[in-house]
Amino acid sequence: MIEKGKISALQMALLMHPTILSTAALSVPAITMEKAGTDMWITPALSSVVGFLTVYLSCRLHRRFPKETLIEYCRSILGAYLGKAAAVVYLISFLYTMGIILREYGEFIVGTFLVKTPMIWVILCLVAVCAYAVREGLEVLGRAAQILIPGATFVIFGMLVIMLPDMHLKHMLPILENGPLPPLLGSIVPMSWFSQFIMVSFMLPYLSQPNKGLKWGYISVAAVLITLLAINLSILLLFGPLSKEFSYPFLNAVRYVALADFLEHIESLLMAAWLIGMFIKVVVVYYAAALGTAQWLGLPDYRPLIVPLGFLAILFSIWAAPNYQALKEILGTELPFFALTMQVVLPACLLGLAAIKGGRAT
């Protein structure tokens, strides 16, 4: 095995939480608002079904192939040629996902905080830190998540609490004005975020207590659901139908925060907390891409691949979209179908095939 470290199930859950949440918290409220209107707060609950499903699929696949990652059991199930082909599609999709994430991050930072800094430098710095983290292996990532994530989550929930006095429940009403269809439609986009739980298939083989993987996977999905629900609700209650006018409604909500005439404009603090989540998110995808590529090529170590893959991901981030509007368009239209196909439908097919074959890992 390439990865020798072990992580605990709790660490896996902590790694996955920001992997879903950090970009979702930025753009999901605005995107779902367009489809679901004031019912947008329901969408996380609906779309989290996909999260639970993905975790379930990965854990079932993991039980059949306890020592293999997604890339490895692609080949075990589909055979040498088809399996390799499927694996390479996955690897490219990881790189593409990483590119999209980096672009979202870059657009956010350059659009709001470092207006005059070239985006490429902002992205490059993050990728450099992530490359260092990936180089240190999964064990270190798990520990870093254990230290960084509680603090970041605390900051975000603290901000929600400070916003409480300005929230108005009347913005929620009427509930389900146009029937259940709008929230259902609106939940399709967040589904693509929840489907990223497929990344657990790169951590399940390295759990110190493998039987706890499913439980903590579900806990992680539930935690994402709660956080997303809290963020969506707070934005809705704060801004009401106005929410869809903003690119980053949660940032605007935080800008709104004022406490004791001293704690004002704490959006930079949000940026700091959010950067931690962003870092974990990039690192998880980066790690999956590096480990997967090494397994695909049959290399003894994934470390030599880190720099070239990081470079490719930066290129992907530039190619992903010409501007922020186009990126948002991709996130709202193309990506959900791409992500759901790759991260839910295909694993489900794999599981079905494996069940038909009845083969267990050798």
Place this chain on the structure above:
Amino acid sequence: MSKDSSDLVSPSLEANLRALQGLYENCADVYYREFNMGKKKAFVAYIDGMVNIDQLDQHVLAPLMREGAADAADDAGGLPSILSVADAGPIATIDEGVSRLSGGSVLLFVDGAPRGFALGLAKWEKRSVEEPAAESIVRGPREGFTETLNVNTSMLRRKIKSPAMKIVPFEVGKLTRTKVLLVYVEGLAAESLIREVRERISRIDIDGILESGYIEGLIEDNPLSPFPQIQVTERPDVVSASLLEGRVAILVDGTPFTLIAPSTLFSMLQSPEDYYQRFMIGTLIRWLRYTFFLITLVLPSLYVAILTFHHEMVPTSLLLSIAKSREDIPFPALVEALLMEVSFEALREAGVRLPKQVGAAVSIVGALVIGQAATSAGLVSAPMVMVVAITGIASFMIPQYSTGIALRMLRFPIMFLAGMFGLLGLMLGVIAIVIHLCSLRSLGVPYLQPLAPMKGREMKDVLIRAPVWAMRTRPRLTGRSEPYRQPPGQRPKPPKGNDPS
């Protein structure tokens, strides 16, 4: 020259004398004294300044030169029985003799005897036991280790009297032949840990060990890290406490600084006094220390980042007063911060090195020139002086000096990042440091244990300083031989009621 050094001690006195003189050619500090024991010839050899001459005269030379001593010496093995010296052992080879001689023993050779004798009469000028200068505390024992090894071990033995405390000797350094002691408590320190330390010390092949820093540099897990992975102390109580937690200590002859391993970042942030004072203040001080740990690392960078990129974070009135004081400053905030931080580091270093007589001069120059004059000359702003001063004080709050150095070093790259990318750069720098800390190990123990990997039970000594009766378990380092320190129910509950009112 040393061709016959491993030779056995010869029955011929002449041969032994020649062998020693050959080895110690051109060594003016080695003295030989030949004398007669009745009809037999004999000689003693010793190194000047390392031997108690009075005792040599009274307890060795006097009884031997007395009439009749030669009869006892007929049976050479019986010689020590007429010498009133506690440590008198036979030596079989010249090599053995040389190592005893350089350790301060007196060598005694008698003509015709198949063996020589080493008499432990070592005595040299040594520093008396004093309060450690670098680790002073308000409450707690005031003694510190000295440069002399047996004084140090005696201090430990006085604290842990159980024979379970083991002291294993090593000799390291081809030329210095420094004595290095591995101390642990059997049954508390994990077998694997002891084996690992033994192996790492035995692997050392070097010409000389002059300070425990040499050993530290040769046995640590990650030599390319700015953070120390082995704790250093000159306090016997700290060493004893660590031994009781299942750690091992490494004592090196010639230095009061003792190594403790494995150690974590949190053990470096603990002061012995946390445990001697009441637990509430211990907890509070600990949190104060954690806060200032972060301040040391990020305060100047935060100031630079906010002034350069995030003005809006500062309340308007404060921002106005900062802006007013920065009005005349010709430099950007980053340059200003670097200027001040570098000169502060220089002042600190100068303060450590300089002779005591001029110390006052430097502090006056530092306070007046760097602080007062630079501000009024418009080179630096007053808030910046404050930031640098707070950072400086914060770095001295960390009990482990070397950890403070690591932080002081790392705040410069973070300052650059903050100057380039604002809060984003600062956070990226901090994240990189966190990853590095997560990847470190100290003799196999993760450096951030018990925070990451999380060990809930050990938080009682990290997040708080639990009361003594609540600290029932030892930290789990590499093994878990004897988890409990005390039975439950030690919480004092004085009887109540039936009081005469």
